[in-house]
Amino acid sequence: MLKIIVRRTLLWSNICLVAALLLSTFLPGINPGKCWPAGFSGFFFPVLFPLCFLYTCVWAWYKKRKYVLMNIMAILCAVPAALTTWGVHIFRKNIISKETNSRQFTLMTYNTSSMGLERYVTDKDKEAAIYNAIASGSPDILCMQEFYTNDTPGKDQHMQRIKSAGNYPYHYFTGDKIHWESWHYGIVLFSRYPVIAASAIPCGESETGSGSTFLRADIAIKGDTIRVFAVHLISYMFKGEDYENMKAPKGTGLVYKMRSTFRTRSAQALQLAALVAESPYPAIVCGDFNDTPVSFTYKTISRNMQDAFLKTGVGWGRTLSYLSPSLRIDYILAQPPLTVHASKVFHPRPSEHFPVMACLSLKKN
Structure with a gap:
């Protein structure tokens, strides 16, 4: 029995x-x-x-x-x-090492969670972890979401510090949000190659700044031009009261908020996919999608593109340090004219997100 x-x-x-x-x-x-x-x-x-x-x-x-x-x-x-x-390249050599005199370049994407700023006070351990990760990777192109910098003397002047430390003569900052005239938030791109055109494309609204625009930049690399989209798609932005109001009336409950986020993020994914399709140059999309690889968001954006981690990596490729060991929500996607040579997920501690870096090159016609 x-x-x-x-x-x-x-x-x-x-x-x-x-x-x-x-x-x-x-x-x-x-x-x-x-x-x-x-x-x-x-x-x-x-x-x-x-x-x-x-x-x-x-x-x-x-x-x-x-x-x-x-x-x-x-x-x-x-x-x-x-x-x-899952990445399945168990036996592939996946080491980022640019060949001398090659057409290769490196790109890193990193959601910095406001550079360690919490309640208007900087967590120095998180800030140090961010700078250590950037120094370790030393990418030619650095894209950062939820970036924060302060113009006030004596405050966190991250813009100038990173430009100087990383030897980045070119940059573009979306500047999506400003507090007290000198506290700036948004998405930023630093580059060792000339940025010949850049713009912030509206894609929604966000309380934190990042998530309200796409950063689009055309970069001249060794005689060719690529287009980089650095993005931060809308997150759930849950607060303590959201969990307490799970069964609240329509318009205030947790489920309603998630449904609203799904609707906005799917619209952002469709908008971004259209922008990539219209690009006159080989395109790279990088950033925090706030969604898993098995999602409408990822399927829509990654169509006809190469996922740097899946092309070269192995295992989970986890990019979020909490909630679940399986969460990969930060990506580098490249159109086929670009070749992905290697990729790496860094694990700075403490850090909410883990930065992703890839070594790429543009095929010569």
Whole structure:
């Protein structure tokens, strides 16, 4: 009797697992702005996929061939999503080392969480971690989201410090938000190559500044021009009272806020994808998407582009230091005329986000 109960429990839990895995795989293809449950689905994929393998082994031990086949079919359907979740280049040499006199260049993207600023006071440990990561990578092009700098003498003049320390003669700052005339927030790009044109393209509204514009910059590199989009798509921006108001009336509840975020972020993804498609130059998109690889956001933006981590990396590629070890939400995507040679995720501590860097080159026509 006990064996029957155990097997029936395994079977029904497995059926639920397979259904959840398939939903997690295919629902992200639907715009969550029109069907909001699709916005949640991909988040659970990194757990559901390995569990399906576990159930396959269990049914193989029980010698239940039809249940083994059920799981294998679900796994095969989910393989494309798995290949956007995990890097599989186990035996590839993935070391960023530019060849002398080559056309290679490096680019880093980093959500700096306001350079360690918390409640208008700088956390010196976080600030030091940010500068150490930048110095360690020494990228030719540095894109930073949630960037903060202060013009007041004696305050955090990060703009000048980074330009000087990194030897960056060129930069562009969106300056999306200003406090007290001298506290500046937004997205910034530093470059050792000439920035021949740059602009901030409106894409929404954000309390923190970053997330209200896309930074677009055309950069001249060794006789060619590339276009870089540095972005920070809208986040949930949850506050303490949001969790307390989970069941609040429409317009104030946590679920309503998430649905609104899904709608805005999917619109930003579509807008960004259109801008990339219109680019007259080979394009790179980098930044914090605030969404997983199994999501409408990622699918929309990454279409016909190369993910630097997936081209060269292995494992999770985690870029967020909390919530879940599977969260990769910061990306470097490059159009095919660009070659991805190597990539790296740095792990500065303490830091909310981990910076991502890639070594690329533009194919000579």
